[in-house]
């Protein structure tokens with residue numbers, strides 16, 4: 001997976017099937033490479049008729065399962081929003097290759113199960129700090145603060161102490177229903193739509 005580019009971006013004629021494979025190679029690469037542009041998508045949820053957007057880290061992309069995952073604090077507003085309305089959308093943009101993906105799907109929330117246990121085991125001390133704030137993420141504060149004690153802020157804690165964060169740790173799994181792919185190209189843009197709900201792959205007018 002070193003080189004995510006399957007599609008020769010100089011050659012415009014490729015099949016929808018090749019393209020779909022290329023998209024998933026890019027997503028898988030985005031999940032494993034922290035400097036990849038697909039590593040930090042923007043994710044949208046609905047809250048009482050209002051849209052909320054935020055950046056997250058793509059932690060896992062599974063092509064066969066058509067699944068994307070990110071980690072979050074279960075005390076965060078997005079977790080509550082998704083438990084009430086699982087509709088979710090993720091936006092990716094690779095400025096180098098000029099490829100945009102608009103992913104739509106349904107969120108499945110994982111909490112204290114085998115999936116979260118495995119992922120938690122592999123989180124770094126630095127990441128674990130995010131789950132150790134006394135107050136919920138997105139709650140207001142009197143002063144500018146990380147919400148962490150000085151010891152925790154400086155990662156001055158044992159692995160056992162960091163285990164407390166597990167009770168706040170959740171995984172959002174996006175079951176992908178569709179992908180809208182857009183490629184900006186000087187010789188003419190290209191666009192395609194992959195609908196997994198009925199299995200149809202179609203070209204679109206950009």
Ligand SMILES: Cc1cc2nc3c(=O)[nH]c(=O)nc-3n(C[C@H](O)[C@H](O)[C@H](O)COP(=O)(O)O)c2cc1C
Pocket residue numbers: 040052053054055056057058070071072073076077078079137138
């Ligand atoms: C580069 C970057 C990566 C982020 N990754 C995550 C993430 O993986 N999970 C997460 O919950 N928040 C992440 N955040 C913070 C969110 O964007 C957001 O500010 C926070 O989760 C609160 O969102 P909410 O109030 O909608 O729940 C990240 C922010 C940035 C800038």
